Amino acid sequence: MTTIEDVARLAGLSRTTVSRVINNHPYVSKGKKKQVLDAMDKLGYVPNSAARSLRNQRTGVIAVLIPRVMNPFFSQLIEILETAASEKDYQLIICQTQYSKKKELAYLNLLKTRQVDGVILTSMANEWKTIAPFLEYGPIILCNEYDEQASVPMVFIDQFEAGYSATKHLIEQGHERIAYCCGKYTSNVADAREEGFKKALAEANLPFLEEYAFRSAFQSADGKQVFYDIQEMIEKPTAIFTGSDELAAGIISEAKKKGWRIPEDLAVVGFDNQMITELMDPMITTIHQPLEEMGSKAIAVILEKIHTKNYSHKEIHQFYMNLIVRESTVARKLVSL
Numbered sequence: 380m381t382t383i384e385d386v387a388r389l390a391g392l393s394r395t396t397v398s399r400v401i402n403n404h405p406y407v408s409k410g411k412k413k414q415v416l417d418a419m420d421k422l423g424y425v426p427n428s429a430a431r432s433l434r435n436q437r438t439g440v441i442a443v444l445i446p447r448v449m450n451p452f453f454s455q456l457i458e459i460l461e462t463a464a465s466e467k468d469y470q471l472i473i474c475q476t477q478y479s480k481k482k483e484l485a486y487l488n489l490l491k492t493r494q495v496d497g498v499i500l501t502s503m504a505n506e507w508k509t510i511a512p513f514l515e516y517g518p519i520i521l522c523n524e525y526d527e528q529a530s531v532p533m534v535f536i537d538q539f540e541a542g543y544s545a546t547k548h549l550i551e552q553g554h555e556r557i558a559y560c561c562g563k564y565t566s567n568v569a570d571a572r573e574e575g576f577k578k579a580l581a582e583a584n585l586p587f588l589e590e591y592a593f594r595s596a597f598q599s600a601d602g603k604q605v606f607y608d609i610q611e612m613i614e615k616p617t618a619i620f621t622g623s624d625e626l627a628a629g630i631i632s633e634a635k636k637k638g639w640r641i642p643e644d645l646a647v648v649g650f651d652n653q654m655i656t657e658l659m660d661p662m663i664t665t666i667h668q669p670l671e672e673m674g675s676k677a678i679a680v681i682l683e684k685i686h687t688k689n690y691s692h693k694e695i696h697q698f699y700m701n702l703i704v705r706e707s708t709v710a711r712k713l714v715s716l
Contacts, residue, residue: 383397383401383426385422385424386415386418386419386422386424389418389421390414390417392411392414396415400412400415401415401426402493437685438493438495439468439470440469440470440472440495440496441464441469441471441496441498441499441678441681442472442489442490442498442499443457443460443472443474443499443501444483444486444499444501444502445457445474445502446475446501446504447475447477447597448473449598450597450598450623451624451625451653451655452625452651452653452668453501455670456501456523457471457473459670459674459675460499460522462674463674463675463679464678467678467682469496469678472495474489476502478502478562480504480505480509482504483503483510484509486498487513490516490519491513493517496685497517497518497519497682497684498517498518498520499519499520499677500520500521500522500524501522502523503524503567506528507526507529508528510529511529514531514690517690518531518681518684518690519690520534520677520680520681520684521534521535522673523568523668524567525538525567525571526567530691530692530693531690531692531694532680532681532695532696533693534676534677534698535696535697535698536668536697536698536700537571537697538568538572538575539572539574539578540575541572541650541700542574542579542620543579544700545620545702546579546580547582548648548704549618549620549646549648549708550580550583552642552646552708552709554617554618554646556591556614556617557576557580557585558593558618558619558620559573559576559591559593559619560592560593560602560605560619560620560630561594561596561621561622562594562595562597562622562623569594569622573592576620590612591616593605596621596622596626597623597626599625599626599632601629602621602628603630603633605626605630606633606634606637615645617644617645618642618645618646618647619648620648621647621649622650623649623651624649624655624665625655626649626650627647627648627649627650627656627663627707628649628655628663630645631647631661631663631707641661642661642706642708646707646708647708648663648664648707649665649666649707650665651667651668652668652703656703656705659707662706663705664702664703664704664705664707665702665703666700666701666703667700667701667702668700669698669699676696680694680696
């Protein structure tokens with residue numbers, strides 16, 4: 380099997396120089412680069428697909444950073460992104476950050492080392508000022524995430540309006556003690572939803588109670604714990620707006636085990652309109668995000684940036700959300716009317 384030493388020997392150059400050419404190091408002369416490429420062609424040496432991309436400076440790969448692979452929302456988004464990318468002869472690599480700042484920066488280094496052509500951030504653990512320097516090496520766009528400070532394209536729904544609409548719906552059902560449940564690590568998204576939640580309460584002259592805010596909940600198990608926290612309260616909320624259908628399902632399943640009626644004892648709103656919303660009994664009222672359109676737009680935008688090399692340019696691509704009312708907030712006989 381041909382090795383990098385074989386390439387170096389045929390090219391008459393050092394192994395270090397060959398490595399620099401393969402990794403697209405900026406300080407290699409055109410002459411030496413040609414010697415290495417010619418030697419690689421003669422020997423048929425293709426290291427991790429790098430040789431095929433050296434001449435056009437592209438890898439044909441896009442990195443997608445997501446917080447949790449197991450979250451159904453992000454799994455669905457990945458599938459949509461992959462389909463759209465594949466149609467344009469691009470591949471995706473999926474990078475799970477688990478909301479870790481360190482992991483996020485490590486994956487962004489793939490852009491710096493020219494291992495990917497661009498990065499799609501579906502959530503942000505670091506502040507934008509920490510991420511921005513990576514634009515020197517290639518395009519970054521936000522999909523599902525939003526940051527006012529970011530000077531890149533952003534594809535998202537109005538999270539403020541989503542929080543407002545969900546809470547207003549609960550108020551219209553007669554609820555006055557309404558809890559809020561979301562994962563705080565996705566701070567920009569969560570903050571916008573919480574502000575929408577607070578606005579709806581304020582318009583109805585209802586107080587925002589800090590004890591009704593659960594800000595470290597991400598998955599079904601967290602939802603179950605939220606229910607137990609509510610159960611221990613003296614003055615319990617009668618409704619809750621959650622940050623995901625996964626959370627909502629965890630709350631509902633545990634509440635039913637303890638004999639609570641949904642929505643009579645506790646009304647629950649989810650987020651994302653995942654398949655689980657229609658599989659639960661009762662079916663879950665939720666916020667629908669147009670993922671097909673968002674995913675297709677995200678791929679179209681990042682490919683345009685890859686080809687034009689116009690990396691640092693703020694663009695807003697905002698999509699409409701809508702509230703889907705089901706049985707977890709409105710009694711079954713009323714839903715059917």
